[in-house]
Amino acid sequence: MEIFGIPLQAFLGQLLLGLVNGAFYALLSLGLAVIFGLLGIVNFSHGALYMLGAFAAWIMLDQFGINYWFALVLAPLTVGLLGALIERLFLKRLYKLDPLYGLLLTFGLALIAEGIFRELYGVSGQNYDVPELLSGATNLGFMVLPNYRAWVVLVSLVVCMGTWYLIERTRLGAYLRAGTENAALVQAFGINVPLMVTLTYGAGAALAGLAGVLAAPIIQVNPLMGSNLIIVVFAVVVIGGMGSILGSILTGLGLGVVEGLTRVFYPEASSIVVFVIMVIVLMVRPAGLFGKEV
Amino acid sequence: MKLNALVAALAIGFATAASAQNTGPVKIGFITDMSSLYADIDGPAGAEMIRWAVQDFGGKVLNRPVEVLTADHQNKADIASSKAREWIDKDGLSMLIGGTSSGTSLAMAKVTAEKKRPFIAIGAGSARLTNEDCTPYTVHYAYDTVALAKVAGTALVKAGNKSWYFLTADYAFGYSLESDASNVVKANGGTVAGAVRHPLNASDFSSFLLQAQSSKAQILALANAGGDFTNAMKAAKEFGITKTMKVAGLLVFINDVHSLGLTNTEGLQLADSWYWNQDDASRTFAKRFFAKYKRMPSSLQAADYSAASNYLKAVQTAGTTDADKVMSTLKSMKIDDFYNKGQIRADGRMIHDMYLYQVKSAKESTTPWDYYKTVARVPGEQAFTTVAESKCSLLKK
Numbered sequence A: 001m002e003i004f005g006i007p008l009q010a011f012l013g014q015l016l017l018g019l020v021n022g023a024f025y026a027l028l029s030l031g032l033a034v035i036f037g038l039l040g041i042v043n044f045s046h047g048a049l050y051m052l053g054a055f056a057a058w059i060m061l062d063q064f065g066i067n068y069w070f071a072l073v074l075a076p077l078t079v080g081l082l083g084a085l086i087e088r089l090f091l092k093r094l095y096k097l098d099p100l101y102g103l104l105l106t107f108g109l110a111l112i113a114e115g116i117f118r119e120l121y122g123v124s125g126q127n128y129d130v131p132e133l134l135s136g137a138t139n140l141g142f143m144v145l146p147n148y149r150a151w152v153v154l155v156s157l158v159v160c161m162g163t164w165y166l167i168e169r170t171r172l173g174a175y176l177r178a179g180t181e182n183a184a185l186v187q188a189f190g191i192n193v194p195l196m197v198t199l200t201y202g203a204g205a206a207l208a209g210l211a212g213v214l215a216a217p218i219i220q221v222n223p224l225m226g227s228n229l230i231i232v233v234f235a236v237v238v239i240g241g242m243g244s245i246l247g248s249i250l251t252g253l254g255l256g257v258v259e260g261l262t263r264v265f266y267p268e269a270s271s272i273v274v275f276v277i278m279v280i281v282l283m284v285r286p287a288g289l290f291g292k293e294v
Numbered sequence B: 001m002k003l004n005a006l007v008a009a010l011a012i013g014f015a016t017a018a019s020a021q022n023t024g025p026v027k028i029g030f031i032t033d034m035s036s037l038y039a040d041i042d043g044p045a046g047a048e049m050i051r052w053a054v055q056d057f058g059g060k061v062l063n064r065p066v067e068v069l070t071a072d073h074q075n076k077a078d079i080a081s082s083k084a085r086e087w088i089d090k091d092g093l094s095m096l097i098g099g100t101s102s103g104t105s106l107a108m109a110k111v112t113a114e115k116k117r118p119f120i121a122i123g124a125g126s127a128r129l130t131n132e133d134c135t136p137y138t139v140h141y142a143y144d145t146v147a148l149a150k151v152a153g154t155a156l157v158k159a160g161n162k163s164w165y166f167l168t169a170d171y172a173f174g175y176s177l178e179s180d181a182s183n184v185v186k187a188n189g190g191t192v193a194g195a196v197r198h199p200l201n202a203s204d205f206s207s208f209l210l211q212a213q214s215s216k217a218q219i220l221a222l223a224n225a226g227g228d229f230t231n232a233m234k235a236a237k238e239f240g241i242t243k244t245m246k247v248a249g250l251l252v253f254i255n256d257v258h259s260l261g262l263t264n265t266e267g268l269q270l271a272d273s274w275y276w277n278q279d280d281a282s283r284t285f286a287k288r289f290f291a292k293y294k295r296m297p298s299s300l301q302a303a304d305y306s307a308a309s310n311y312l313k314a315v316q317t318a319g320t321t322d323a324d325k326v327m328s329t330l331k332s333m334k335i336d337d338f339y340n341k342g343q344i345r346a347d348g349r350m351i352h353d354m355y356l357y358q359v360k361s362a363k364e365s366t367t368p369w370d371y372y373k374t375v376a377r378v379p380g381e382q383a384f385t386t387v388a389e390s391k392c393s394l395l396k397k
Helices: A008-039 A046-064 A068-089 A099-121 A147-169 A171-181 A183-188 A193-215 A225-240 A245-265 A273-284 B002-023 B043-056 B077-091 B102-115 B145-158 B172-187 B206-214 B226-238 B254-260 B280-293 B299-318 B323-332
Strands: A137-139 A144-146 B026-032 B064-072 B095-098 B119-121 B138-140 B163-169 B191-198 B219-223 B246-249 B269-272 B334-336 B341-344 B350-352 B354-359 B372-378
Touching (some): A008 A245, A046 A068, A144 A147, A147 A245, A225 A273, B043 B280, B064 B077, B095 B102, B102 B172, B145 B172, B145 B246, B191 B206, B219 B226, B226 B254, B280 B299, B299 B323
Parallel strands (some): B026 B095, B163 B191
Antiparallel strands (some): A137 A144, B354 B372
């Protein structure tokens, strides 16, 4: 059996691989969507935070012998703390200004972080081995899927759905959403809004850091890994609708699949297909697929 | 009156700029990838090697101080060519060295040919530089895609690996490497099962690798470099491609092997022009490099040093920086230093021996950066494009 000229088996394999990449897009665009949706900041340092997550995991293993499983918790925590620090030191001062200032600041921070790591570690990248427990691969019949990639999809889906539930279905999430609508009023009810905002940015940063740890065993840990990815992730967020949590998750997964299939049918276009879709979506639905028209 | 003064000032300015060409500093330019995926194999350390060559030469040639200008082309051909043009027009540049990325070097070769300045391409691989696109002012110094294909490809096909599938970087260098290697494979009785092209700096290789695997070819040839090579290699191992296919890296630098580690690269065969541990003179150079950078130099960084010092020698011998005279001196002199021994042919191709190396296993590697064993030393005449194969008009007399 064939689909569009390629064997069904190969087609299924590519579909699955697209989903794996989509899992990364979803995790990264989720963090961006949380930060934009709740804080109104276009966080251009997201790619750098992702890179820092991967480097944190690598440094923990290389310098301190901390293994993958601890790094999976510790590295996002470290990046999250750094995020909270950035919010307290810099971003806090920018909320009253045009969003453009936040964008420029975070972009600048990303360049600084990349520059420092390039100076320290060069661009060749560091090798991070797949943890013992997840090494090896499973034969699914139509393809051989490395166990680690399956793990990535699983973690990404659990974290994405958990975040969505936290923001849309819990009391804490309600405070958050209310705080961004009318901070003064929520503050009057005795809720510490500035702290909540700091923690939100920290959580968004931690999500990027988590994606970085997950990516470390798959690709070489490299100071440029974030900037290679961030533009695509921004396109994902724009397509999904800026600030829409569920939108960013679904769009991330969907675009991963679309990109994967493009790699089969017309590989040369695989790096631009996401942007072509972005242009079309912006023309038809300017607020994005899941965004609310203002 | 004011206008007159301005015109006079400008005229004086022009006059001094013109005379600076013969009395001011001799300026050597170096344009390469300083910050992106190829920055480790060449980049800032490559620039430093050129400065070392100048220092070791005494900092002066023809009693004029030598200056080194550097720029980052960010792998964009338009940035490379406009920077080259600017340096030649405004700064009176005497010679240009081109770093990594073929697209940028092809663009710079056009500018230097038009402006008549010697251009030494080092990091770029495309053999077009001294073949279809050869110019009287281009020298291709270190390696090229034909040599990589002939040295690594011939050895692999002769060892019984007849069917090939290419994973190719989607730009000038990748195309050259793929087509040169395909020619070698076919000439030795092998077949090309197919090819897939990936964008430069690709984020994920798994889809491409799956396509390669379904081709059932024996060899997966990676016609890419730097970060793309390391990530493709890593994914190939993860997806178990290495169990059914043999992976051949067509352009691998020692930095890539170091980055991936010996467990991921053991047994890999690769072609290169130089290895730091090949003889005493190379080891001396490598130790000096290591003291500064805490890593070993790549073949490109060694070639950067060698090219700059040989250019200065040629200027000294010719007694001028005049491009035509320096070029004819360069092409008539013997190149003999720690990097390599050879001669620059009329088409600008430096003909020197190439090597086929094999990556050692972790057990075989006894000291840090002890990564390669030499499988074969291929004479330059066999490694590079032959006069009969060449389409360069400078070779046809």
